[in-house]
Amino acid sequence: MSVYLLCLILFSVGLYCVLRMRNIIKIIIGIAIMEYAANLFFILLGYRTHGRSPIYAPDQVVKNMVDPLPQALVAITIAIGLATMLLLVAIAIRIYEKYGTFDITKINRLKG
Amino acid sequence: MIEIYLILLFMIAAAVIAVSLKDMLSSVVAIGAVGIGLCMAFIILKAPELAIMQLVVEILSLIILVRATIRKDLPFSASGRWLFNTVVTLLFFAVFLTTAYLSLKCLPNFGSPEMKIAGVYLTEGLVKKGIHNVVAAITLDFRSYDTLGEIAAVFTAVVGILAVGRRIGKKREDHVGE
Amino acid sequence: MSVSKRHEEGMTFIVKTVTKITLGFILLYGIFISVGEHNSPGSGFAGGVIVALSFVHIMLAFGREAARNKLRLFSTFLLISTAAAVFLLATVKSFIKIPYFLLTMPLCETVVVGGGLFVVFITLVLIYKEK
Numbered sequence: 057m058s059v060y061l062l063c064l065i066l067f068s069v070g071l072y073c074v075l076r077m078r079n080i081i082k083i084i085i086g087i088a089i090m091e092y093a094a095n096l097f098f099i100l101l102g103y104r105t106h107g108r109s110p111i112y113a114p115d116q117v118v119k120n121m122v123d124p125l126p127q128a129l130v131a132i133t134i135a136i137g138l139a140t141m142l143l144l145v146a147i148a149i150r151i152y153e154k155y156g157t158f159d160i161t162k163i164n165r166l167k168g
Numbered sequence: 169m170i171e172i173y174l175i176l177l178f179m180i181a182a183a184v185i186a187v188s189l190k191d192m193l194s195s196v197v198a199i200g201a202v203g204i205g206l207c208m209a210f211i212i213l214k215a216p217e218l219a220i221m222q223l224v225v226e227i228l229s230l231i232i233l234v235r236a237t238i239r240k241d242l243p244f245s246a247s248g249r250w251l252f253n254t255v256v257t258l259l260f261f262a263v264f265l266t267t268a269y270l271s272l273k274c275l276p277n278f279g280s281p282e283m284k285i286a287g288v289y290l291t292e293g294l295v296k297k298g299i300h301n302v303v304a305a306i307t308l309d310f311r312s313y314d315t316l317g318e319i320a321a322v323f324t325a326v327v328g329i330l331a332v333g334r335r336i337g338k339k340r341e342d343h344v345g346e
Numbered sequence: 347m348s349v350s351k352r353h354e355e356g357m358t359f360i361v362k363t364v365t366k367i368t369l370g371f372i373l374l375y376g377i378f379i380s381v382g383e384h385n386s387p388g389s390g391f392a393g394g395v396i397v398a399l400s401f402v403h404i405m406l407a408f409g410r411e412a413a414r415n416k417l418r419l420f421s422t423f424l425l426i427s428t429a430a431a432v433f434l435l436a437t438v439k440s441f442i443k444i445p446y447f448l449l450t451m452p453l454c455e456t457v458v459v460g461g462g463l464f465v466v467f468i469t470l471v472l473i474y475k476e477k
Contacts, residue, residue: 059278062176064268068261069183075257081192081237085199088229089183092206096176099213102286105169105279109214110302111387112294121302122214125286128306130218132318135391135459138225139325142466145236146329149470216387220379224395228463231402235470299448300385307389308451315451316437318391319458323430326462333469 059100067093080148080158084141091137095130102126169279171212179205192237200230217303356409365407372400380456381449390452394459401464410471417468422461429457 070093073086102123110124148158155163179202186198203226210219276282283290293305307315356362380393405413433454436447 057272057278059172059176060272060275062173062180064265064272066176066180066183068265069180069187071261071264072257073187075260076253077187079192081233082187082195084233085186085195088199089186089202092179092202095218096206096209099210099215099218100278101275102281103213103279104281107214109216109387110290111216111385112300112302114300121290123281123283123286124289124302124306127215127218127303128311128314130215131221131303131307131389131391132314134218134221134225135318136321138229138395139322141229142232142463142470143325143328143332145232146332146466146470149236150332217389217392220388221392221395224392224399228395228399228402232467232470301383301387304383304389308383308448312437312451315455316434319430319433319455322459322462323426326426326466329466329469333472 060097063093063097063100066096078159078161080151080160083160084144084148087144088137088141091133095133098126098130098133172209175205175209175212179209193234196230196233196237199233200226203230217301356412357407361407365403369400369403372403373397376400376456376460377453380452383452384448390455391459393452394456395463397456397460398463398467401460402467405467405471414468414472417465419465422465426458426461429454429461433458 067090070086070089073089074083077083077086102125104120104122107120107122110121110127151163152158155165157163182198182201182205186195186202189195189198203222207219207222207226210216210222289302289306289310293299293302293310297305297309299305299309376393376396376399378393379388379396380390383389401413404416433451436451436454
């Protein structure tokens, strides 16, 4: 059970970074940390003690395998996380070009 | 399972360093350390396919973040409504942590999952489909609509970045301005 | 202007020569990771990212101009769109049966992800170019 608590602490670090920081790159870093914690939580849920990775050998039948369904879901989550991060970086570069700063409290001009 | 605790503590330490540093480039390097720790945790938790994906994705996103932050250091300033922001953050954290702790009690114990759906995949994956890798059997055959959604998300992100980063509109504005 | 342009032409002679040798091997490793998905760890997405990283390797070694001259945007998008359409038809299996199903789907995913990420990287660098 304490593994889940450690994973929750990692999520909280990312949440603090998103809520409290004012730099856009720091906010992107916080979103990345939250994504890592969520992926790790899924894999922790599917682990079985003394388990084996879910790949069959050609001449061998193995009963004790870990849960393959969270691994398939996380494989899709990683891809979507990469796409999201690329889009965020592109928007951040655009904002820097237009306003000349990464500070989110100074991006309040409604100028063209 | 002492290794998973050590790796989780390493990841938390690297995340705290990445959040609290003032230099942007050092912060980006620290987030790379968190990703490498996650890759090692995947190997220990018996998920080699995800370890390969996480390692490769980490390298690409590290290159792009370094590209974005180079030569653009900004000093971090914490002025403004300091008291209000801190109180709101603490309140939000209290609600979040209480809800999370209450819901942690309903989870199965670590090391003994309930495999209601995955049991079918494990027994029928090799016999019916002829694929040795069960995760590939799920992503390619049983649930291939998920992979279709992933491809759609990547394609949409590519088109969106091309739309954000285009140059044509700005050049026209400049011509009109001159 | 000329000083900065000479500075951006890439790395030293040694790096360029080693890049020419190792480029094919990196590309081949990406295709191997993608094709061997059904009986060994690896997936089409990871193979696609490795292919994109080999293109990024060219750009870091030879400079922006060489990579941008090699990129033809219309052909790249035609390739990506064709692969995505084949993937869509292969997923909706009630309409069509794809031969060599286990090889076709990871290869289509590799083409879409690799080409798309390389186009994205070129775009993110070219935003800086005119700054």
